[in-house]
Amino acid sequence: MRTWGRIFVAYAAFGAVAGTVYWLRTNEPAGSVLLWAMAAMPAIVVAFAAVRGAFRARLPEDDPEAGPAAGEEELGSFPTASVWPLIAVVGALVGLAAIVYGWILLPISVALLGWALVGLARESRG
Amino acid sequence: MRRAAVVVALALVTSACSSTFGFPEGGTQQGRDIRELWTVFVLAAIAVAGVVYALIAWSLLRYRRRRGEDPDALGRQFHANVPLEVAYTAIPVAIVVALFSASLLTERRVTALDPDPATTVEATAFAWGWRFVYPEEQIEIVSPPSRPGEPGPELVLPLGEPTRVVLRSQDVIHAFWVPAFNFKRDAIPGRTTSFDLTPTHLGRFRGVCAEFCGLNHAVMTFTVRVVEPEAFEAWAREAAG
Amino acid sequence: MSARGAVGWLTTTDHKRIGILYCLTAFGFFLVGGALAGLIRAELASPGQQVVAIGTYNELFTIHGTVMIFLFLAPFGAGLINYLVPLQIGAPDMAFPRLNAASYWTYASGGLLVLLSSFATAGTGAAMGWYAYPPLSGPRFSPGVGVDLWIGGIALVAISSLLTGVNVLTTVFLMRAPGMTMWRLPVFTWNAVVTVVLGLLAFPPAVAAFALLFLDRRLGGSAFDPAGGGDPIVYQHLFWFLGHPEVYILILPFFGVITEVIPVFSRKPLFGYPGFVLATLAIGALSIGVWAHHMFTTGAVDNPFFSAMTFTIAVPTGVKFFNWIGTMWGGRIRWSAAPMMFAIAFLLNFLIGGVTGIMLAAPPLDYHLNDSYFLVSHFHYTMMGGGAFGVFAAIYFWFPKMTGRMLSERVGRLVAVGMFVGFNLTFWPQFVVGLRGMPRRVPDYPPGIGFDAPNLVSTLGVVVMSLAVLLFVWDWWRSLRRGPSASDDPWGGDSLEWTTSSPPPEHNFSTLPAIRSHRPAFDQRHPELVR
Numbered sequence A: 001m002r003t004w005g006r007i008f009v010a011y012a013a014f015g016a017v018a019g020t021v022y023w024l025r026t027n028e029p030a031g032s033v034l035l036w037a038m039a040a041m042p043a044i045v046v047a048f049a050a051v052r053g054a055f056r057a058r059l060p061e062d063d064p065e066a067g068p069a070a071g072e073e074e075l076g077s078f079p080t081a082s083v084w085p086l087i088a089v090v091g092a093l094v095g096l097a098a099i100v101y102g103w104i105l106l107p108i109s110v111a112l113l114g115w116a117l118v119g120l121a122r123e124s125r126g
Numbered sequence B: 001m002r003r004a005a006v007v008v009a010l011a012l013v014t015s016a017c018s019s020t021f022g023f024p025e026g027g028t029q030q031g032r033d034i035r036e037l038w039t040v041f042v043l044a045a046i047a048v049a050g051v052v053y054a055l056i057a058w059s060l061l062r063y064r065r066r067r068g069e070d071p072d073a074l075g076r077q078f079h080a081n082v083p084l085e086v087a088y089t090a091i092p093v094a095i096v097v098a099l100f101s102a103s104l105l106t107e108r109r110v111t112a113l114d115p116d117p118a119t120t121v122e123a124t125a126f127a128w129g130w131r132f133v134y135p136e137e138q139i140e141i142v143s144p145p146s147r148p149g150e151p152g153p154e155l156v157l158p159l160g161e162p163t164r165v166v167l168r169s170q171d172v173i174h175a176f177w178v179p180a181f182n183f184k185r186d187a188i189p190g191r192t193t194s195f196d197l198t199p200t201h202l203g204r205f206r207g208v209c210a211e212f213c214g215l216n217h218a219v220m221t222f223t224v225r226v227v228e229p230e231a232f233e234a235w236a237r238e239a240a241g
Numbered sequence C: 001m002s003a004r005g006a007v008g009w010l011t012t013t014d015h016k017r018i019g020i021l022y023c024l025t026a027f028g029f030f031l032v033g034g035a036l037a038g039l040i041r042a043e044l045a046s047p048g049q050q051v052v053a054i055g056t057y058n059e060l061f062t063i064h065g066t067v068m069i070f071l072f073l074a075p076f077g078a079g080l081i082n083y084l085v086p087l088q089i090g091a092p093d094m095a096f097p098r099l100n101a102a103s104y105w106t107y108a109s110g111g112l113l114v115l116l117s118s119f120a121t122a123g124t125g126a127a128m129g130w131y132a133y134p135p136l137s138g139p140r141f142s143p144g145v146g147v148d149l150w151i152g153g154i155a156l157v158a159i160s161s162l163l164t165g166v167n168v169l170t171t172v173f174l175m176r177a178p179g180m181t182m183w184r185l186p187v188f189t190w191n192a193v194v195t196v197v198l199g200l201l202a203f204p205p206a207v208a209a210f211a212l213l214f215l216d217r218r219l220g221g222s223a224f225d226p227a228g229g230g231d232p233i234v235y236q237h238l239f240w241f242l243g244h245p246e247v248y249i250l251i252l253p254f255f256g257v258i259t260e261v262i263p264v265f266s267r268k269p270l271f272g273y274p275g276f277v278l279a280t281l282a283i284g285a286l287s288i289g290v291w292a293h294h295m296f297t298t299g300a301v302d303n304p305f306f307s308a309m310t311f312t313i314a315v316p317t318g319v320k321f322f323n324w325i326g327t328m329w330g331g332r333i334r335w336s337a338a339p340m341m342f343a344i345a346f347l348l349n350f351l352i353g354g355v356t357g358i359m360l361a362a363p364p365l366d367y368h369l370n371d372s373y374f375l376v377s378h379f380h381y382t383m384m385g386g387g388a389f390g391v392f393a394a395i396y397f398w399f400p401k402m403t404g405r406m407l408s409e410r411v412g413r414l415v416a417v418g419m420f421v422g423f424n425l426t427f428w429p430q431f432v433v434g435l436r437g438m439p440r441r442v443p444d445y446p447p448g449i450g451f452d453a454p455n456l457v458s459t460l461g462v463v464v465m466s467l468a469v470l471l472f473v474w475d476w477w478r479s480l481r482r483g484p485s486a487s488d489d490p491w492g493g494d495s496l497e498w499t500t501s502s503p504p505p506e507h508n509f510s511t512l513p514a515i516r517s518h519r520p521a522f523d524q525r526h527p528e529l530v531r
């Protein structure tokens, strides 16, 4: 946990410095904004994780001495199959095709997406 | 024996230094500058790649598993060597700093604009052809629509004097490239960009569009003709009149 | 229980099956892209001939480039990441298995749209080059639906990789096996982490660029068309802000692959693991700051800044070479094993890609080399000579784990040698014609100015390379059904995937070993050497 936090902070610092140097040299807005955005994104993630207390918790995977038995509980269960991702994506694809080929396709897209949403919600409850 | 080896090595080095390693020699002062930088880079590349290839080859041959050896036998289990790691980080840093400096100096020279160019050409790229206007001499040269085998319009430059090229595009992005001059520059609609060409060789040189610009991109060619300054004057009078 | 047969594959959320789907789809795109390259080379074999019409040629290189970059190499890397990361960190699956399935299907539909963009558009196919520079890609110069479909397809691929990125990061940060600290992560997983971080940072601006381009095309915007007050340079900034990191998104997973392969076949630990990881992280950071080296010839960017950044990135890349050499040094190298042969070919080819990259990082040299065949050859030395050889190293290395069967080692050696020879025959001559002034993206060239012979050799090289690839496909098909069965650990591997069965069970592990280094499988075999 702490390691990746440090890495993200380093990336943020690099983006901030590079963006500033670039701005001072060129006054070119597009690139400067991109570099600062590169600084902002990891910074936001780290800040969010810190507020949530993520860096205080000590997980078994951060303990160099942890044995295989530690941390058995929390991972939960994993599905092995679900049709809904496929249906959702087909819905999105039809939506894109609608933009290019004509708006008649839009209702089909919305119906598929809605169906997938309901399906996903029910599956994750059951 | 030793002396022979030294002679051979010297011969190799000198011939390497005078070779251009495939790069055009450079028909302008700027192009020659660029070609000299190329020689530096190629020699550095050969040196670096030579060392790395030698190390790879040595490891593969010296440390190969031999026939009949126990397939599970391990190599020496060392993990790191900090001084070595520092060295193989620091040496590339030094090489890179040197190459960057050389490149920066050359760039300054080849992009420098002469305060008083001998003449100016306004070159405009369009799909698919070129228009060359000499405002001082009041000359306009426009290509006919480009076709395969057509050499395209002719850009005439005086030998030994800097000509300012002011480059624009009328529609999509093109690029002005004269391979024999080792130089190209993009022509971007809505922008103007300038550079100088100072020819060092008489002759005709092939020019092409180097940025893909649609169907007839490949035949969007032109010719550069370098002539003596007096001949240039004569040509300009005739072309204007 | 997962369903069997086709339905099972269509509805799977198992990271291993999704990983295999990615790899198979991506490899299919490699064959498609390769066939297009064959047509390109046929057209260029000699001057004056017309194998395809000019407009078709322009579609060919556009789709070849797009397919190879967005639909082959990056997704093959994503497939390996999907398959390997949970196994290497001892997790039962990815953090969000359904999201993972959705990423795969998003990528597959993106691929479909890209194919449609050229093959199903009756004369208005996308023909603007893989970076789609406006104004050429705008409504005035590319009016048909081809470019729209292309934008839609690439946008889907981008979204897919954002989803994968979130999933992989969550998995690596939160689901590692007990004892697997970040500094014990297997090297492939480290490279995967940096790859997806780069994707998360770089794809959003590109999506923005594509969205604006789409608005220009369909809704009368003019963000990039100077005729309406826009600026094409802004598009280039946004595009290359993705485009350059993208090349590291392409190559980093395969740096990871050969860094798994070389230690195993040298019977040694990776030399300088912390330095290797730091170099990977540095490449990740620096690669965000170099984008405009693709714009040196525009005369509209700060060349010294981008040149300096680009030179700098050579240092961590160089460090990796010494990691690999240090790993082989003092080992007992089994270099006749197919994965190792591909890894060695990777080293030999990528080095040439690297040193020519340094040349291109010098703006004055770029003034001659940019958009010439020299550049084409340079990036093929990295992406084909490096990336695609890494793909084959990965296939030969993990095929036994994925399928429980072995590929033929003898055939593998032949494929490796054939591809290596064919590859160099194809691309070395392209350096030569590039230096002599042959621009890229041209269907023809005048005879007698030094272009003829190298172009012919280059086309012959493709024949050799194609034969080797076909040989591989045949061996793959045969071994899939009749290959000798593989043990759990056929190579004497280092990372956790070699401690479970081949292929692994549904949730990967029944028991996990204690993790005390970045080579838990090795430690298990050699408890006497655990430090």
Ligand code: HEM
Pocket (backbone or CB within 6 Å): C033, C034, C037, C038, C040, C041, C061, C062, C064, C065, C066, C068, C069, C072, C073, C128, C129, C130, C131, C376, C380, C383, C384, C387, C388, C426, C439, C440, C441, C442, C443, C462, C465
């Ligand atoms: C299978 C062997 C391959 C051959 C023979 C080949 C050949 C070529 C050739 C001749 C061109 C230049 C076309 C032109 O400028 O007119 C080209 C362009 C390109 N290739 Fe390949 N290629 C191969 C594999 C790959 C791979 C593996 C990748 C990347 C993963 C790749 C990525 C590209 C890209 C991005 C372009 C530029 C397309 C553009 O100009 O828009 N190629 N290829």
Ligand SMILES: [Cu+2]
Pocket (backbone or CB within 6 Å): B125, B126, B127, B128, B173, B174, B175, B209, B210, B211, B212, B213, B217, B220
């Ligand atoms: Cu053009």
Ligand SMILES: [Cu+2]
Pocket (backbone or CB within 6 Å): C243, C244, C245, C247, C290, C291, C293, C294
């Ligand atoms: Cu780049």
